[in-house]
Amino acid sequence: MTKPRIVIVGAGFGGLAVARALRHAPVDVTVIDRHNYHAFLPLLYQVATSGLTAQDVAHPVRSILRSLPNARFRLGEVCGADLDARWVALQGGEHIPFDFLVLAAGSTTETWGNQSVADHALPLHDLEHALAVRNRALSCLERADATADPALREELLGFVVVGGGPTGVELAGALAELKRHVVPHDFPALEGAMRVWLLEGRSALLPSLPPRLQAKALLQVTGLGVEVRLGALVERVDPTGVWLRSGQRIPARTVVWAAGVRGEKLAEELGLASGQSGRIAVDETLAVPGHPGVYAIGDLALLKGAERLPQVAPVAIQQGQAVALNLLRTLRGHPPFPFRYHDKGSMATIGRNRAVALVFGWELSGRIAWWAWLLVHIVFLVGFRNRAAVLLNWAWNFFTYDRGLRAVVGGNPIPDLALQRSEKGDASVARC
Ligand SMILES: Cc1cc2nc3c(=O)[nH]c(=O)nc-3n(C[C@H](O)[C@H](O)[C@H](O)COP(=O)(O)OP(=O)(O)OC[C@H]3O[C@@H](n4cnc5c(N)ncnc54)[C@H](O)[C@@H]3O)c2cc1C
Incomplete structure (x- = not known):
């Protein structure tokens, strides 16, 4: 049969x-x-900020299914x-x-029908996106280090994250750590000049957490140097920055959309x-x-x-x-059961030793929440090799204040048209 x-x-x-x-x-x-791999999406923001490599958070589906005798994979x-x-x-x-x-x-x-967001902001929803954000961010730093044009430099050093949910908060925190711990060593001339913005349309970050933890998250993320704007609605994104509904413009060549x-x-x-x-x-x-x-x-x-x-x-x-x-x-001819969700809590990390967590109704913040976050993510990662690689990378990042692979692989993803506007060359000079 x-x-x-x-x-x-x-x-x-x-x-x-x-x-x-x-x-x-x-x-x-x-x-x-x-894809022929399972991606651990909660750690994409670390790939996007060079904390982990793409291989650390991806696991081949065939190897996962190997232990399931009745399952096979089709790409x-x-x-x-x-x-x-x-x-x-x-x-x-x-x-x-x-x-x-x-x-x-x-x-x-979700870009909420805003075509300028679809055209110019970077999503962060799969591994390719994370690599694109990483390439953009690193390329902007390289170009900023090389340019003498102050307006272009300001745009290249502007990093905007839109959306104050866990992904937005975690990414903004990781970018701020890049600014604090990596940029001063790799790009001494840029020390202190990089700016990280976190824009949220509502009046608080992390809407799924209780107000006390939201307030702590805000304190922690601003303490890292992230410029948080609450009640900030994005009107338009263009290759050189973000326009808010209030009329304010934030110059930025890297805009990551994590708002839905x-x-x-x-x-x-x-x-x-x-x-x-x-x-x-x-x-x-x-x-x-x-x-x-x-x-x-x-x-x-x-x-x-x-x-x-x-x-x-x-x-x-x-x-x-x-x-x-x-x-x-x-x-077996039995009636199905209705689904009931058992909510064990939620958490977000903001940077080294900084996190907020609601675990089984307990409100945690700071170092203890950060350790809880590390533990949960290691447990849920698929594959022993991934766990070992992630642990090793985290230990390296923690003790050396450094980041892993900071190579731009896959081309320079800064929109060239916009760059040419500010970096016009002399027509008599041969260009490659
Ligand atoms: C950046 C980011 C950070 C996150 N952080 C957290 C977190 O910290 N904690 C948390 O609990 N959740 C987090 N989430 C949410 C969590 O990852 C999702 O809720 C979860 O992955 C949903 O699981 P799923 O099985 O529905 O879909 P997914 O895990 O997204 O899997 C969908 C799969 O379907 C495949 N697929 C899609 N379309 C097709 C198609 N047409 N044909 C064949 N294959 C297809 C995709 O390749 C993918 O492998 C995060 C999500 C993102 C994007």
Whole structure:
């Protein structure tokens, strides 16, 4: 007898949780992802600021699935499906049939319809983004060190992070540490000249934390030298800076947009995206209404009645485990269970010895929160090699105040057009 075919789209936190929970079940599992690696997104900001390398936070999916006897991997981007005929289509035209489908394709950056943001700000949502931010930041420092034009230098040394959630706070803190500990050694002429801005539209940072921790986070991040602007709404981004609705302009060649997420475009491609968030509405058992045997989980799913559930890894993991259980119950003819989220807390690190955390209702800040943050991230990282590499890099960064790889690999990503405006050359001089 053929075993039920379970197809999981996405090898992120949610998709892998489903595959792992089904490891002993009498089913055939196929995990499809457009990358051949699982990326540990919570540490992307460290890749973006040279604290870690891309390899430290990525793990091959095939090696993760190796220990799951009933699972196999397919590299490919799902771009369509017939949910009644029960297949998904990969780019290139191949169809993969399924009996049960779990959509776990995650999310992407939300630009709120602002085309200038899409054109000129850098997202931070996958490994390529993190490398692009790193290249931009390092290239700006190199160029600033070489230019005599004060206006251009100010733009090159301006770093703006938009969005005061955990990603924005962590990235701004890491950039500020780069300014304090690395720039003075690598670029002595630039010491003190780099500026890091953190813009947040609301009246506080880290909206998911209690007000006392929000206030502490603000103190810690400003203590590092980050210029925080609360209630600051971005009107427009251009290649040379950010315009606020208040009329203020902040000169910056590096603008990172961390102000919102929306469902991956797959939801739209399948005609399942609901509302403005672009996520797939699911019922309380995580099933997609009207499509028996089809589920959505993690960042891609919008759970009815629990719309305010955060788009974080623990939600995706718990939903993955819940879907695996419901799928097996369905196969056995039992009714599925409704999903309940067990919230163990949230945390954000701001820099060396600085963090805020809400853990099982306990409010922690400073050094103890920082250690809790380190511990949680090491535990959740996939793979022994990654854990060892990250620990080694962190120890190196901590004791030497240095950063790892500061190589610009992949070209100079500063928009050249804008540079030429300020760096016009003499027409009689031959240029390469
Ligand atoms: C910069 C950043 C920092 C974060 N920090 C934290 C944190 O500190 N703590 C925390 O709990 N959460 C954090 N999050 C959120 C957390 O990473 C997400 O909530 C979590 O990854 C969601 O899991 P998922 O399985 O739904 O999606 P993901 O983990 O994003 O996985 C989705 C997978 O689907 C694949 N995919 C997408 N579309 C397709 C397609 N069409 N075909 C094939 N494959 C596809 C992708 O390649 C990816 O591997 C952070 C997110 C970001 C971006």
